[in-house]
Amino acid sequence: MKISYNWIKEYLDLDVSAVDLAEKIERTSVEVDSVVKPSDGLKKIVVGHVLSVKAHPDSDHLHICEIDVGDDEPSQIVCGAPNIAEGQNVIVALPGSRIADNVKIKRSKMRGVESDGMVCALQEIGFPEEVVPKAYVDGIYVLPADAQPGSPVFDILGMNDSLIDLDVTPNRGDMLSLNGTLRDLAAIYDRPVTLDTPHVTEAGEAIDSQLSLHVDDSLSPQYRMRLVRDIKLAPSPMWLQVHLWNAGLRPINNVVDITNYIMLKYGQPLHAFDYDKFSGQDVYVRTAKAGETLTTLDENDHELDPTDIVIADSQAPIALAGVMGGLSTAISDQTVTVAIEAAVFEHDHIRKAAQRHHLHTDASQRFERGVNQAGVQDALDAAAQMLNDLAAGTVQTGTAVGSNHQPEAAVIPLTLTHVNAVLGTDLTMDQVSHILETLGFTVKVAGDDLTVTVPIRRNDIHIPADLLEEIARIYGYDNLPVTLPTGRMTQGRLTPAQRLMRATRKSLEGLGLNQAISYALTTEDKAQMFLTHPDSQLTKLAWPMSVDHAVLRMNMVTGLLDDIAYNTARKVKDVALYEQGRVFYRQEGQDRPAEEEHIAGAITGQLVPAAWNQPAQDVDFYQLKGIVAAYLQDMAVKGDVTYEPNTEMPEMHPGRTADILIHGHKIGFMGQVHPTIAKRFKIGATYVFDLNLQAIIDMPKQENQYDVISRYPAITRDIAMLVADDVTNEQVVALIERRGGAYLQSVKLFDVYDGVKVPKGKKSLAYTLTYQDKHATLVDDAVTQAFEKVTKRLQDELDAEIR
Amino acid sequence: MSLKDRLTELRQKGLTDIQQSGDLKDVNQIRVSLLGKKGPITEVLRGMRDLDASERPKVGAFANEVRDDLTNALTKRREELENAVLNARLAKEALDVTLPGTPVAKGEPHVIQQIIDQIEDLFLGMGYQVLSGPEVEEDKYNFEMMNLPKNHPARDMQDTFYITKEILMRTQTSPMQARTLEKHDFSQGPLKMISPGVVYRRDTDDPTHSHQFHQVEGLVIDKHITMADLKGTLQVLAHELFGDKFDVRLRPSYFPFTEPSVEADITCFNCGGKGCNVCKNTGWIEVLGAGMVHPNVLKMAGVDPDVYGGFAFGVGPDRFAMLKYGVDDIRNFYLNDVRFLTQFTKKG
Numbered sequence A: 001m002k003i004s005y006n007w008i009k010e011y012l013d014l015d016v017s018a019v020d021l022a023e024k025i026e027r028t029s030v031e032v033d034s035v036v037k038p039s040d041g042l043k044k045i046v047v048g049h050v051l052s053v054k055a056h057p058d059s060d061h062l063h064i065c066e067i068d069v070g071d072d073e074p075s076q077i078v079c080g081a082p083n084i085a086e087g088q089n090v091i092v093a094l095p096g097s098r099i100a101d102n103v104k105i106k107r108s109k110m111r112g113v114e115s116d117g118m119v120c121a122l123q124e125i126g127f128p129e130e131v132v133p134k135a136y137v138d139g140i141y142v143l144p145a146d147a148q149p150g151s152p153v154f155d156i157l158g159m160n161d162s163l164i165d166l167d168v169t170p171n172r173g174d175m176l177s178l179n180g181t182l183r184d185l186a187a188i189y190d191r192p193v194t195l196d197t198p199h200v201t202e203a204g205e206a207i208d209s210q211l212s213l214h215v216d217d218s219l220s221p222q223y224r225m226r227l228v229r230d231i232k233l234a235p236s237p238m239w240l241q242v243h244l245w246n247a248g249l250r251p252i253n254n255v256v257d258i259t260n261y262i263m264l265k266y267g268q269p270l271h272a273f274d275y276d277k278f279s280g281q282d283v284y285v286r287t288a289k290a291g292e293t294l295t296t297l298d299e300n301d302h303e304l305d306p307t308d309i310v311i312a313d314s315q316a317p318i319a320l321a322g323v324m325g326g327l328s329t330a331i332s333d334q335t336v337t338v339a340i341e342a343a344v345f346e347h348d349h350i351r352k353a354a355q356r357h358h359l360h361t362d363a364s365q366r367f368e369r370g371v372n373q374a375g376v377q378d379a380l381d382a383a384a385q386m387l388n389d390l391a392a393g394t395v396q397t398g399t400a401v402g403s404n405h406q407p408e409a410a411v412i413p414l415t416l417t418h419v420n421a422v423l424g425t426d427l428t429m430d431q432v433s434h435i436l437e438t439l440g441f442t443v444k445v446a447g448d449d450l451t452v453t454v455p456i457r458r459n460d461i462h463i464p465a466d467l468l469e470e471i472a473r474i475y476g477y478d479n480l481p482v483t484l485p486t487g488r489m490t491q492g493r494l495t496p497a498q499r500l501m502r503a504t505r506k507s508l509e510g511l512g513l514n515q516a517i518s519y520a521l522t523t524e525d526k527a528q529m530f531l532t533h534p535d536s537q538l539t540k541l542a543w544p545m546s547v548d549h550a551v552l553r554m555n556m557v558t559g560l561l562d563d564i565a566y567n568t569a570r571k572v573k574d575v576a577l578y579e580q581g582r583v584f585y586r587q588e589g590q591d592r593p594a595e596e597e598h599i600a601g602a603i604t605g606q607l608v609p610a611a612w613n614q615p616a617q618d619v620d621f622y623q624l625k626g627i628v629a630a631y632l633q634d635m636a637v638k639g640d641v642t643y644e645p646n647t648e649m650p651e652m653h654p655g656r657t658a659d660i661l662i663h664g665h666k667i668g669f670m671g672q673v674h675p676t677i678a679k680r681f682k683i684g685a686t687y688v689f690d691l692n693l694q695a696i697i698d699m700p701k702q703e704n705q706y707d708v709i710s711r712y713p714a715i716t717r718d719i720a721m722l723v724a725d726d727v728t729n730e731q732v733v734a735l736i737e738r739r740g741g742a743y744l745q746s747v748k749l750f751d752v753y754d755g756v757k758v759p760k761g762k763k764s765l766a767y768t769l770t771y772q773d774k775h776a777t778l779v780d781d782a783v784t785q786a787f788e789k790v791t792k793r794l795q796d797e798l799d800a801e802i803r
Numbered sequence B: 001m002s003l004k005d006r007l008t009e010l011r012q013k014g015l016t017d018i019q020q021s022g023d024l025k026d027v028n029q030i031r032v033s034l035l036g037k038k039g040p041i042t043e044v045l046r047g048m049r050d051l052d053a054s055e056r057p058k059v060g061a062f063a064n065e066v067r068d069d070l071t072n073a074l075t076k077r078r079e080e081l082e083n084a085v086l087n088a089r090l091a092k093e094a095l096d097v098t099l100p101g102t103p104v105a106k107g108e109p110h111v112i113q114q115i116i117d118q119i120e121d122l123f124l125g126m127g128y129q130v131l132s133g134p135e136v137e138e139d140k141y142n143f144e145m146m147n148l149p150k151n152h153p154a155r156d157m158q159d160t161f162y163i164t165k166e167i168l169m170r171t172q173t174s175p176m177q178a179r180t181l182e183k184h185d186f187s188q189g190p191l192k193m194i195s196p197g198v199v200y201r202r203d204t205d206d207p208t209h210s211h212q213f214h215q216v217e218g219l220v221i222d223k224h225i226t227m228a229d230l231k232g233t234l235q236v237l238a239h240e241l242f243g244d245k246f247d248v249r250l251r252p253s254y255f256p257f258t259e260p261s262v263e264a265d266i267t268c269f270n271c272g273g274k275g276c277n278v279c280k281n282t283g284w285i286e287v288l289g290a291g292m293v294h295p296n297v298l299k300m301a302g303v304d305p306d307v308y309g310g311f312a313f314g315v316g317p318d319r320f321a322m323l324k325y326g327v328d329d330i331r332n333f334y335l336n337d338v339r340f341l342t343q344f345t346k347k348g
């Protein structure tokens, strides 16, 4: 809500600039979005009196005007506005002036005719189009007749005021009005403030004979109307229009403007009906009936919902309560009798109606937050009196009251000890009670105890904590001491799982992978790829923003492939990423998925960049396997890590994919992404792994331990053999380890060859076997014996041909 | 010629030859020819038999002296020549030390992770636990137990990805506060926790909005926790993340789960508080929301608000990273352009 600095100063004696005032509001009350002085940046824009208007000889729409701008001689200005006429006072931007958007106006020629400036529309001097009175939207603005030619227009148009735009939090509905803001400022600056008290002059008939209200008070705890007859509909006086447009509202006519003005001042939304358009004298406040429709003031049709509150006459709804009035009873040029409504509506209904019908209005905004229930009659009376003053209306006697539930004021007990204990302050009872009293609260003090009665208008204050906030903010957050919690010591430490996750990240970074954080919400298609939980169901968002982020991921790989695709599209060819995060597996029949921690990686291009002394080497299966193996070694899970070929995963290369098992339990997979899938992602050859990190966390771990390093020398023997292609390295190593004898320490593959020198269907494998006795020098004979034994086994069991 | 003269002559010639020798082979030859079993010195010593018994020790001593001199000269010459050879080889081995070093594979933590780790470490040091909860939450924990009942107007403030009526993607990491409060045994000590993690909002991705981002919520509940403690804690956090010269100020705000609620600003790092376009000339930048835990939140979790109370705060690592490094598009954090990821590598 935009609030006028000048309007505030009419009521409060403040010696602060608008900017300082805004700063104070922000520090003490609610956030301030901006402080704007509309005339800032504008200059040499004055009142001009139009002396004559002639058609331009070379144009069908331009006029040549003689305009008195306060100089000795009138100025000749060419103007294209259709509504310019002799005798008007208009806005003139003189040569050398600056108008909106920092545009400079110069003396110029228009179609050969000299023009000494420009006649301006309100939009051209910075008014947003939505506040410009309808009559002047498509042309220049006409100033009041008493405007002095040559004088600046800014004061007349209210442009020297400063407008403070408050971003009012949902709890502070009271700040959506001048009066509420004044009360807060009175407390902030510790100054007295006296608000206006309305007096109505009633003259007509008793209202009860003219209007009868039938209100469901569960929908509208307060519902009142006044009736004003013999209205003279006209534009509002300038001062009133200024108030409205400076608050962001468009002046319409005196009746509607008065209701808006009262809303700005009191925070109470009002609605003016054309009483003569009512069907009968009965007005109902009820929920909408099935099938009812309403055309609102903005000329939109609405199908009403049975939970919408409507105002209806004996025939049909005439307003969507608290949101917007209906077109059928709108104020028009023919209106002579006005029924003004002042009410309180249930905020839940209003909020839902505003959402349902996409009608977020100034009225609904206030009803949603709650209006001052103790001020409904005041606002109604003030409006009625203004209709009398400004529209010559006769206020009929009395107020029609359909419902009248006055809420009870909250009475909150508080102790000074509690205030200081929570705020960490050393406030005295006098300080605390003074702060509360300046806010308009009634305070009773007895020893350490306070009993605080909260005015109805502060519907956000219910419990002691609410009072603490009032005390703290008015006392000033800057004045709070700065301390750290004291009390019993606590231990801050990561859990083993958290430590392992950190170790996981460090390990993979050390192995050359960059940490990625991808989107967990993805497409249905991608969510179901690279599945390691084949039974898992999709978890879908009820109302996704886009199909790209509509379901929860069930694998970590596709996110990384998206990342690689993003890089590839930007010509970044070498990408090595890992991601630690959750995948979401949902069982049939359950709403909520299980969340499993995963660790995944993806590499494309080169892991180690080529250089002048290092040839380019594209990543391959074994390089990724080296990373996975080193990582798993770092995590020190107990049990053997084994790799089994997996030819079944549809998204993976059938000959280059392995399941990864620890102690026989599958924890994930690795390998090359299937070329057709890579093509779909528009990426090159890519190698990936995806491991169940939760399983790794849960598995028993090895501890670091010290092994005596043998003082006795080791003996090595190399063995090369030809075996059939389908014999795996794992089989050979397992056999050697099983049959290698007591002194065999390690088996290391050092060569694999299946080139031209090897018979078809065979491959050559070569290993170094290391023997050592930890407690004595090994005798060569013992090694020879063991080696010969294992050689024989290889020949017998694997049909190996020793070379 | 006396033996002594003969030795003197041998020494003289030997030393000259040694000095003139050109390589190690020469030196070796000289050594063999002078000091070998068939060499002249051995010859001379053999001739001592013919000497007078009184002369023998003198000549013997002199002969040893000559042999030592020659041996030393040979050793010295050999070392000289070896050094020359080595130096020549080393000269040949000289490299262009300005050529770049061999590249190694090196990975970096994500910038958001770095900030989260930094926050975690700070609070671990102050005795907080780190707790992470489910990303798919129940409405009950995400909203209701945070004092946001079904019809609460503030629910409009955060648009939520619902899965069913009761299940949603968490919009904040505070549900973990409720889950922990429910379980915490206060007889064992105060509750001091932070919960970092991914959160989701129903937003259209653009430079300043992301449907996925991060949050770290903090919570301290004990018998005597004050708002001044909150202010101090936030100041420690600001100093840790941005530097000791940064100040924190509090402004009133509104969150349903705290009362009083505040927004915390820190000194603008672009202008140091003087005012600039980054801070809209205020000298301050809004960085987090905080407050004293609402009694309803405690009550709903079964904690007696008349005995216990405390503060909560929530920070956004994404926003911190954007502010700290001037990142102008939040989507950078989730698109994982390697050129972006590898910018935040300074560890010193």
Ligand SMILES: [Zn+2]
Pocket (backbone or CB within 6 Å): B268, B269, B270, B271, B272, B273, B274, B275, B276, B277, B278, B279, B280, B281, B283, B284
């Ligand atoms: Zn700044």
